Amino acid sequence: MSADFGITSVRMFDHGIVWGIATIVGPVLLFGALIYGVIMYGRRGPAAKQHTDEATRELYREAAQHERRAEGMRDVSSPPIAPDVSPLKKSSGRAGAGYPD
Numbered sequence: 001m002s003a004d005f006g007i008t009s010v011r012m013f014d015h016g017i018v019w020g021i022a023t024i025v026g027p028v029l030l031f032g033a034l035i036y037g038v039i040m041y042g043r044r045g046p047a048a049k050q051h052t053d054e055a056t057r058e059l060y061r062e063a064a065q066h067e068r069r070a071e072g073m074r075d076v077s078s079p080p081i082a083p084d085v086s087p088l089k090k091s092s093g094r095a096g097a098g099y100p101d
Contacts, residue, residue, distance in 0.1 A: 044052075
């Protein structure tokens, strides 16, 4: 005896096709966008290149000013911050490999 609940079989959508298309189309679109960006970057005019160079110089100038201001704010009486380094001890060279020192 089998129970029949009146449900007919429904054909399921095959998601493998979508993944197959996405696997092929996705990289092609990404590659196309990359090529477009490289071409457009190369076609910049002299004014755009000059603007980029000036903006880069300005950023470096601002970073140098910020660094100088930070150095000036440091308390001169306090020693510079150094990492916590313990003095080296004489070892047999086998430490860490399961051997006692």
